[in-house]
Amino acid sequence: MTNARGTRPRSLQRGFLRSAEAFPERPALEVAGETYSYAGLRERAQAIAATLAREAAGGGHAPALTAVFAHRSATAFAGLLGVLMHGHGYVPLNRTLPPARTRTMLLRSRCAALVVDDASAEQLPDVLGGAGGDGPRVIVAPDHDDVRAAELAERLPGRRVVGARELEPASSWAPVAADPDAIAYLLFTSGSTGQPKGVMVAHRNVPNYVDTLVERYAIDEHDRFSQTHDLTFDNSVFDMFVAWERGACVCCPSSRTLINPGRYLREARLTVWFSVPSVAIFMRRLGALKPGSYPHLRWSLFAGEPLPLEVARAWGAAAPGSTVENLYGPTEATVDCTLYRFDASTSPAECERGIVPIGHPLPNLGVVIVDAELREVAPGEVGELLVRGPQVTLGYWDDPERTALAYVVPPGRDEVHYRTGDVVRRPAPGGAPIAYLGRRDDQVKVRGVRIELGEVEAALREAAGVDAVAALGWPRTDVGVDGIEAFVAGAGVEPAAVRGRLRAILPAHMVPRRIHALDALPLNPNGKTDRAALAAILEDE
Amino acid sequence: MNVTAEAVRAVVLDELAPALADSGRASEGVADDLDLIDAGLIDSLGMLEIIAAVEARFAIEVDFEELEPERLRAIGPFSRFIAEQA
Numbered sequence: 001m002t003n004a005r006g007t008r009p010r011s012l013q014r015g016f017l018r019s020a021e022a023f024p025e026r027p028a029l030e031v032a033g034e035t036y037s038y039a040g041l042r043e044r045a046q047a048i049a050a051t052l053a054r055e056a057a058g059g060g061h062a063p064a065l066t067a068v069f070a071h072r073s074a075t076a077f078a079g080l081l082g083v084l085m086h087g088h089g090y091v092p093l094n095r096t097l098p099p100a101r102t103r104t105m106l107l108r109s110r111c112a113a114l115v116v117d118d119a120s121a122e123q124l125p126d127v128l129g130g131a132g133g134d135g136p137r138v139i140v141a142p143d144h145d146d147v148r149a150a151e152l153a154e155r156l157p158g159r160r161v162v163g164a165r166e167l168e169p170a171s172s173w174a175p176v177a178a179d180p181d182a183i184a185y186l187l188f189t190s191g192s193t194g195q196p197k198g199v200m201v202a203h204r205n206v207p208n209y210v211d212t213l214v215e216r217y218a219i220d221e222h223d224r225f226s227q228t229h230d231l232t233f234d235n236s237v238f239d240m241f242v243a244w245e246r247g248a249c250v251c252c253p254s255s256r257t258l259i260n261p262g263r264y265l266r267e268a269r270l271t272v273w274f275s276v277p278s279v280a281i282f283m284r285r286l287g288a289l290k291p292g293s294y295p296h297l298r299w300s301l302f303a304g305e306p307l308p309l310e311v312a313r314a315w316g317a318a319a320p321g322s323t324v325e326n327l328y329g330p331t332e333a334t335v336d337c338t339l340y341r342f343d344a345s346t347s348p349a350e351c352e353r354g355i356v357p358i359g360h361p362l363p364n365l366g367v368v369i370v371d372a373e374l375r376e377v378a379p380g381e382v383g384e385l386l387v388r389g390p391q392v393t394l395g396y397w398d399d400p401e402r403t404a405l406a407y408v409v410p411p412g413r414d415e416v417h418y419r420t421g422d423v424v425r426r427p428a429p430g431g432a433p434i435a436y437l438g439r440r441d442d443q444v445k446v447r448g449v450r451i452e453l454g455e456v457e458a459a460l461r462e463a464a465g466v467d468a469v470a471a472l473g474w475p476r477t478d479v480g481v482d483g484i485e486a487f488v489a490g491a492g493v494e495p496a497a498v499r500g501r502l503r504a505i506l507p508a509h510m511v512p513r514r515i516h517a518l519d520a521l522p523l524n525p526n527g528k529t530d531r532a533a534l535a536a537i538l539e540d541e
Numbered sequence: 542m543n544v545t546a547e548a549v550r551a552v553v554l555d556e557l558a559p560a561l562a563d564s565g566r567a568s569e570g571v572a573d574d575l576d577l578i579d580a581g582l583i584d585s586l587g588m589l590e591i592i593a594a595v596e597a598r599f600a601i602e603v604d605f606e607e608l609e610p611e612r613l614r615a616i617g618p619f620s621r622f623i624a625e626q627a
Binding site: 260288 | 556558560562576578579584585586587588589590592593594597604605606607608610611613614
């Protein structure tokens with residue numbers, strides 16, 4: 001695999017801006033029933049960028065980060081481009097998360113300004129709290145007319161709300177020189193100690209990824225991309241920036257449309273599909289993967305969690321004109337760092353435990369599979385996957401300790417490697433693919449989203465007011481886990497009330513489906529919680 | 542096991558209980574045709590969890606080939622469909 005342009009640093013937004021020059025009238029985005037041309041989307045983004053520049057002029061703005069609190073709207077996409085065109089990194093926030101969690105991310109990232117869309121603004125007072133609170137002083141609300149902007153300002157005392165009419169004209173935007181080492185986006189992922197970790201991705205981390213994929217998939221201005229991922233999930237970087245690099249259209253469905261992914265695929269006439277395997281599993285359950293259903297698809301791409309062989313096979317038959325690929329990578333190594341081309345006749349022999357391999361590293365990246373002392377294991381042996389190269393990111397925001405633990409220089413090497421925590425088998429020589437086997441820690445994935453069980457347990461302690469708690473990935477499936485269940489020790493604990501309090505702290509996918517109250521948690525001989533005994537309780541139900 | 546639409550409805554409401562509490566709705570007040578997605582109670586993949594919970598509770602496996610996915614979105618049609626299949 002090669003990519004012709006290599007890894008020349010450039011800004012994340014440059015591809016979009018070049019396509020806007022080359023294809024001003026072609027569609028860049030479809031969302032909420034509207035189509036936005038490249039020129040139209042650029043104009044909206046420029047107005048937001050120019051407004052952010054004007055509002056920042058008077059005051060200090062130490063961290064070059066701006067939040068985008070928007071979801072499946074034109075303002076979500078224009079907002080994020082506007083933030084980048086203002087020379088800032090974007091911090092995506094999502095109103096489907098509890099306001100308390102959004103508040104934590106906002107305060108942690110110290111954003112001085114925030115761009116909000118129509119539907120998310122309703123939640124802002126809950127997120128920001130009362131007058132004189134911390135958080136962004138400037139709220140840019142491009143969807144708000146004068147009346148609604150004034151109403152919003154009244155509910156956000158001490159903050160400046162800039163509505164549609166106060167936006168700068170797009171023409172007053174002055175391009176900002178790109179710093180390839182600056183943060184392009186800051187994404188929060190689950191953290192084992194109870195606080196989400198902010199992964200800092202620099203502009204220079206992204207070109208290797210984007211260039212590799214636009215060339216591999218021969219993307220052009222006629223392609224139509226799915227957009228199933230929330231902007232808080234880094235798979236969305238593919239959806240947008242791989243499409244925009246070559247003038248393709250990003251087709252963003254509403255949450256309502258996504259209940260029927262098959263219809264979305266057909267009606268949006270998608271040519272490039274990218275989702276977590278859970279969506280394909282869902283479609284298969286619904287009978288939406290009948291052979292030949294999606295003849296116009298060119299590429300069928302999956303990432304975020306293990307891809308079952310049977311699902312890849314069924315998808316391949318449903319979209320016979322497409323090639324199925326399985327991509328793999330942590331946010332810390334910029335979206336995806338390995339990939340594997342699925343072939344219905346040859347791949348089954350390469351699957352381990354019914355799971356499609358994660359394949360080979362992207363060009364210019366290196367992987368090494370190591371033991372606990374970070375020494376390379378022998379071919380055929382199992383170890384932790386380490387990644388090096390231009391996609392390895394800057395580390396965790398405001399957290400040098402955890403950065404030092406995860407971004408390491410292994411003995412005998414001279415380059416920083418990111419420790420993925422993923423357990424894989426080192427292939428035998430001769431070009432065999434890497435097989436994914438699981439985790440070396442307590443991280444689980446539910447529907448492709450990373451969850452540290454330690455973070456769930458920290459929230460449980462807070463919500464239940466007891467120390468002895470345990471969270472388990474449950475039920476277990478062939479490919480991992482399907483959800484979370486929890487145990488708390490204490491006679492007076494009311495599971496329903498605890499679960500209700502957790503909903504205010506954790507995103508929905510991290511809230512245990514059931515909480516079991518026991519008199520005491522079983523302990524193993526070392527005095528630690530006996531997780532196998534807890535699993536046996538669930539198994540026996 | 543005899544799976545009735547009422548029993549399925551109870552399991553779905555149990556799954557939705559925290560989201561209902563969040564949105565200030567009482568479970569008795571969930572109309573048969575309330576669109577669970579429009580009401581912000583679940584997203585599409587959340588539906589998978591509800592299906593999994595229903596299947597686990599009644600030890601059944603449901604074949605959705607015949608169901609219009611749109612009918613998943615409201616509790617009444619969903620519950621009746623499962624009961625017919627079980």
